[in-house]
Amino acid sequence: xxxxxxxxxxxxxxxxxxxxYTDVVREAKLCDYSSVKGCLNYLPNGxxxxxxxxxxxxxxxxxxxxxxxxxxxxxPESLLKKEARxxxxxxxxxxxxxxxxxxxxxxxxCIRPTSETLFCDLxxxxxxSYRDLPLIWNQWNTVLxxxxxxxxxxxxxxxxxxxxxxxxxxxEEAEERTLxxxxxxxxxxxxxxxxxxxxxxxxxSERFAGAEDTYTLEAMMHDGxxxxxxxxxxxxxxxxxxxxxxxxxxxxxxxxCYETSWxxxxxxxxxxIMVHGDDSGLVxxxxxxxxxxxxxxxxxxxxxxxxxxxxVLEALRKAGIRVKLDDSEKSPGFKFAEQEMLGIPTRIEMGxxxxxxxxxxxxxxxxxKKITVKIKDLxxxxxxxxxxxxxxxxxxxxxxxxxxxxxATTMDEMIDLANNKIGFIxxxxxxxxxxxxxxxxxxxGCGSRCIPAEQEHLADxxxxxxxxxxxxxxxxxxx
Amino acid sequence: xxxxxxxxxxxxxxxxxxxxYTDVVREAKLCDYSSVKGCLNYLPNGxxxxxxxxxxxxxxxxxxxxxxxxxxxxxPESLLKKEARxxxxxxxxxxxxxxxxxxxxxxxxCIRPTSETLFCDLxxxxxxSYRDLPLIWNQWNTVLxxxxxxxxxxxxxxxxxxxxxxxxxxxEEAEERTLxxxxxxxxxxxxxxxxxxxxxxxxxSERFAGAEDTYTLEAMMHDGxxxxxxxxxxxxxxxxxxxxxxxxxxxxxxxxCYETSWxxxxxxxxxxIMVHGDDSGLVxxxxxxxxxxxxxxxxxxxxxxxxxxxxVLEALRKAGIRVKLDDSEKSPGFKFAEQEMLGIPTRIEMGxxxxxxxxxxxxxxxxxKKITVKIKDLxxxxxxxxxxxxxxxxxxxxxxxxxxxxxATTMDEMIDLANNKIGFIxxxxxxxxxxxxxxxxxxxGCGSRCIPAEQEHLADxxxxxxxxxxxxxxxxxxx
Numbered sequence: 012x013x014x015x016x017x018x019x020x021x022x023x024x025x026x027x028x029x030x031x032y033t034d035v036v037r038e039a040k041l042c043d044y045s046s047v048k049g050c051l052n053y054l055p056n057g058x059x060x061x062x063x064x065x066x067x068x069x070x071x072x073x074x075x076x077x078x079x080x081x082x083x084x085x086x087p088e089s090l091l092k093k094e095a096r097x098x099x100x101x102x103x104x105x106x107x108x109x110x111x112x113x114x115x116x117x118x119x120x121c122i123r124p125t126s127e128t129l130f131c132d133l134x135x136x137x138x139x140s141y142r143d144l145p146l147i148w149n150q151w152n153t154v155l156x157x158x159x160x161x162x163x164x165x166x167x168x169x170x171x172x173x174x175x176x177x178x179x180x181x182x183e184e185a186e187e188r189t190l191x192x193x194x195x196x197x198x199x200x201x202x203x204x205x206x207x208x209x210x211x212x213x214x215x216s217e218r219f220a221g222a223e224d225t226y227t228l229e230a231m232m233h234d235g236x237x238x239x240x241x242x243x244x245x246x247x248x249x250x251x252x253x254x255x256x257x258x259x260x261x262x263x264x265x266x267x268c269y270e271t272s273w274x275x276x277x278x279x280x281x282x283x284i285m286v287h288g289d290d291s292g293l294v295x296x297x298x299x300x301x302x303x304x305x306x307x308x309x310x311x312x313x314x315x316x317x318x319x320x321x322x323v324l325e326a327l328r329k330a331g332i333r334v335k336l337d338d339s340e341k342s343p344g345f346k347f348a349e350q351e352m353l354g355i356p357t358r359i360e361m362g363x364x365x366x367x368x369x370x371x372x373x374x375x376x377x378x379x380k381k382i383t384v385k386i387k388d389l390x391x392x393x394x395x396x397x398x399x400x401x402x403x404x405x406x407x408x409x410x411x412x413x414x415x416x417x418x419a420t421t422m423d424e425m426i427d428l429a430n431n432k433i434g435f436i437x438x439x440x441x442x443x444x445x446x447x448x449x450x451x452x453x454x455x456g457c458g459s460r461c462i463p464a465e466q467e468h469l470a471d472x473x474x475x476x477x478x479x480x481x482x483x484x485x486x487x488x489x490x
Numbered sequence: 491x492x493x494x495x496x497x498x499x500x501x502x503x504x505x506x507x508x509x510x511y512t513d514v515v516r517e518a519k520l521c522d523y524s525s526v527k528g529c530l531n532y533l534p535n536g537x538x539x540x541x542x543x544x545x546x547x548x549x550x551x552x553x554x555x556x557x558x559x560x561x562x563x564x565x566p567e568s569l570l571k572k573e574a575r576x577x578x579x580x581x582x583x584x585x586x587x588x589x590x591x592x593x594x595x596x597x598x599x600c601i602r603p604t605s606e607t608l609f610c611d612l613x614x615x616x617x618x619s620y621r622d623l624p625l626i627w628n629q630w631n632t633v634l635x636x637x638x639x640x641x642x643x644x645x646x647x648x649x650x651x652x653x654x655x656x657x658x659x660x661x662e663e664a665e666e667r668t669l670x671x672x673x674x675x676x677x678x679x680x681x682x683x684x685x686x687x688x689x690x691x692x693x694x695s696e697r698f699a700g701a702e703d704t705y706t707l708e709a710m711m712h713d714g715x716x717x718x719x720x721x722x723x724x725x726x727x728x729x730x731x732x733x734x735x736x737x738x739x740x741x742x743x744x745x746x747c748y749e750t751s752w753x754x755x756x757x758x759x760x761x762x763i764m765v766h767g768d769d770s771g772l773v774x775x776x777x778x779x780x781x782x783x784x785x786x787x788x789x790x791x792x793x794x795x796x797x798x799x800x801x802v803l804e805a806l807r808k809a810g811i812r813v814k815l816d817d818s819e820k821s822p823g824f825k826f827a828e829q830e831m832l833g834i835p836t837r838i839e840m841g842x843x844x845x846x847x848x849x850x851x852x853x854x855x856x857x858x859k860k861i862t863v864k865i866k867d868l869x870x871x872x873x874x875x876x877x878x879x880x881x882x883x884x885x886x887x888x889x890x891x892x893x894x895x896x897x898a899t900t901m902d903e904m905i906d907l908a909n910n911k912i913g914f915i916x917x918x919x920x921x922x923x924x925x926x927x928x929x930x931x932x933x934x935g936c937g938s939r940c941i942p943a944e945q946e947h948l949a950d951x952x953x954x955x956x957x958x959x960x961x962x963x964x965x966x967x968x969x
Contacts, residue, residue, distance in 0.1 A: 045612070046569070047562040047599070052612050055557035055627070062558060078534035079541060083526040084563070084601070084632055084648055085585075090525070106564075107589040108601065111647075112636030113582055120526070122563070122587065122601070133524070133531050148534070152632070153563055157591030168590075169563055 028234040036163040039293045049168035059301035067203045082129045085120040090128045094253045100220020104156040122155040130176040131254035140259045149175040164281035172276035185269035189245040192273040193226045196241035205296035205405040206230045211463035223247040229460045231412045232285035235433025237489040243273035293354025297397035305350040306336040309362030330390040420470045429454035435487040439480035441473035457486040507713040515642040518772045528647035538780035546682045556628045561608045564599040569607045573732045579699020583635040601634040609655040610733035619738045628654040643760035651755035664748030668724040671752040672705045675720035684775035684884040685709045690942035702726040708939045710891045711764035714912025716968040722752035772833025776876035784829040785815040788841030809869040899949045908933035914966040918959035920952030936965040
């Protein structure tokens with residue numbers, strides 16, 4: 012079978028998940044390691060996915076009043092240092108520019124690891140009165156953090172993301188925006204990427220450097236590990252106060268401002284791969300897929316086959332489907348394997364016999380179900396077929412997520428679950444960082460993922476120390 | 491008149507063009523100077539223009555088979571040095587990263603000033619056979635060059651652009667792509683930005699560092715100076731050979747590859763401002779304008795006015811017009827001035843009397859012509875009104891361009907034109923760099939802009955040295 016030749020390059024998911032991931036990224040030509048250490052080259056197939064995520068998320072942002080901007084790639088050291096917890100968090104992992112235009116700089120500048128300080132610096136000059144607020148800004152850019160390990164989409168020194176930054180007149184309004192963006196991410200992940208998430212607040216130790224609250228959305232990968240897929244931070248007035256951003260209200264009284272920031276990165280592509288992929292390669296949800304349908308003619312040398320295939324191509328294109336025709340010299344089996352590897356949500360098989368009957372066979376990538384469709388109805392039926400795939404992929408992922416969340420009330424139970432099950436564990440916690448560390452250590456890496464808003468009372472006591480429990484926490488291993 | 495109060499902040503174009511430019515950029519809130527020296531903050535109004543340019547140009551790219559990618563922001567010094575003329579051109583103006591993650595780097599890396607070397611480095615690993623070619627790639631990103639002066643959109647250390655890079659099996663195919671992209675830019679500038687250009691090859695001294703040929707598109711600003719608006723470079727096999735990129739043809743023979751690169755940057759926003767703007771501010775062509783129509787109610791406190799305005803808003807939105815309603819408490823005169831400053835192509839005035847007659851008045855920003863339109867026909871008529879403005883703006887700019895190109899056959903004539911006219915001068919040239927320099931010096935800055943493909947034989951001799959002329963060159967002052 013021609014399929015085998017292509018697919019044997021990919022390790023089985025259940026045999027070695029990490030190797031499977033690397034194989035899929037390579038064979039689907041999504042990205043590769045740059046010779047610039049720690050950095051990635053985003054190749055056309057990978058970047059096209061990012062473009063689609065960007066376009067869909069950007070539309071959602073704009074529907075909530077977000078405006079896009081662009082601020083510099085460099086941050087002078089004195090600026091980065093203005094907020095104490097922030098510099099403490101980021102200083103060890105930045106890259107410093109010390110020379111420019113053939114001379115040594117008076118002050119070194121880092122390549123932005125994130126841009127809170129640049130936004131605050133600009134706002135300090137711009138904001139005078141309540142009329143200047145709120146500012147609901149975002150930028151799509153690249154950031155750099157001096158990571159020691161590199162994994163495609165998951166960890167690299169440079170990565171692509173968006174960082175939203177907003178400034179508000181009141182605490183409540185800023186808090187509301189933090190939660191609104193959390194919801195925008197949750198919806199985008201669910202509806203566009205077909206990725207169900209659970210979420211809530213981060214514990215103190217996992218919070219963003221300088222934030223009062225960090226809300227996180229965590230997705231479950233096929234190996235049961237979590238991938239933090241988006242975060243929304245509430246800063247209170249800490250940053251604005253450190254930068255002396257104040258406004259005059261209607262009564263001419265001076266006030267503090269309140270800030271938020273929120274981001275989603277190319278890590279989300281890693282989540283797409285690890286939530287939906289299978290042993291034949293990538294499986295992309297139709298809304299994100301750069302190509303939604305691949306027409307693969309059978310016996311294309313026979314009279315009329317390519318002609319009919321081209322007509323179908325044209326009809327689907329007109330119907331707004333992102334469709335391609337593979338009329339190359341490769342065998343159909345090879346083309347099937349390639350389409351499956353690339354995760355194209357449907358292939359449309361059409362041979363002389365199908366054409367005679369006025370039919371094509373649509374094969375769904377996610378579950379390989381075949382649907383026979385009259386050629387004359389295809390353009391009308393494709394949107395529904397794609398929508399069904401989108402929904403089915405979300406539901407499959409949701410079932411997987413829900414069937415891999417466990418509860419524990421004793422450490423023995425928890426360690427047993429951590430050793431013998433993949434997935435997450437709900438357990439009570441006292442709020443002490445020491446207990447958090449011990450739980451992670453004793454379970455072989457199940458860290459606190461989040462404190463969900465929907466709290467359950469599993470027990471009265473912290474699972475580790477036995478003192479009064481404050482929160483139900485979701486614990487898990489993570490990327 | 492309320493208008494005056496707003497507009498007085500902007501210097502008249504003919505009084506002081508440079509100051510006018512600065513005033514418009516500031517008052518229309520397009521961008522401002524960052525406290526990061528030499529860098530700019532692209533504010534929402536400016537960035538939205540860039541987004542529209544990007545979307546329209548990107549569509550044109552993709553229609554010619556371009557795929558988008560993303561390569562690292564950093565280039566190791568050894569990589570930058572691989573092509574001799576390239577490093578000579580760029581080394582003096584790069585910024586060097588020498589420390590990362592708290593330790594000194596073994597090899598310093600620059601922030602990319604352009605990415606030819608990164609693409610070649612990747613291609614050397616990827617390209618083995620004729621089956622791997624051509625590669626038609628592009629990236630939208632930011633680059634950094636250590637400029638000494640800063641002017642919004644025109645010159646800054648960091649700027650946004652796209653850089654296309656392609657690799658081909660033959661000289662001819664690469665040359666064809668160079669010219670194709672030149673044409674794509676010319677069309678985008680003309681049809682989307684309503685900017686007519688003239689273009690052709692750059693002289694040797696003005697060529698891109700490492701290129702065999704640079705094709706340029708030059709637009710004429712209101713002050714008669716030229717702004718290089720896009721360039722397309724043909725590299726031959728110089729770069730690929732320096733990076734040892736070879737491919738095996740069908741007969742298993744080793745061959746050199748041929749390369750092109752091409753770019754358009756946020757300078758194009760500068761061109762938009764200086765080609766179309768007037769003493770009331772920005773004038774944006776409808777295809778590029780983030781907002782195409784601003785509804786401004788008159789006597790909005792009167793019953794039914796805002797209600798009707800909202801209906802019009804909804805109807806236009808449904809018709810796909812990018813429309814806003816200014817229902818703020820400001821006076822109509824102030825709103826008019828603001829809409830004009832922002833360059834919004836039309837405003838729709840509607841007061842109680844208009845509404846009574848079932849009409850609105852559409853005022854064209856470019857020439858202030860008023861068109862009375864029945865409310866019931868507005869959604870249907872707006873696309874045509876906007877298209878007319880788009881075409882009229884292009885034609886106005888074209889007339890300006892064509893009426894400011896002069897011819898000279900003696901240096902006296904040329905110096906006289908350079909001193910007393912704004913615009914460009916056609917004159918013959920022998921091809922000697924020394925003459926090129928002398929002409930520029932003696933005319934107070936009229937450098938060679940390009941050698942147009944459509945050559946005219948104005949004289950037999952070089953205008954400066956009197957030796958045999960090789961080319962008709964277009965000369966002009968420039969940004």
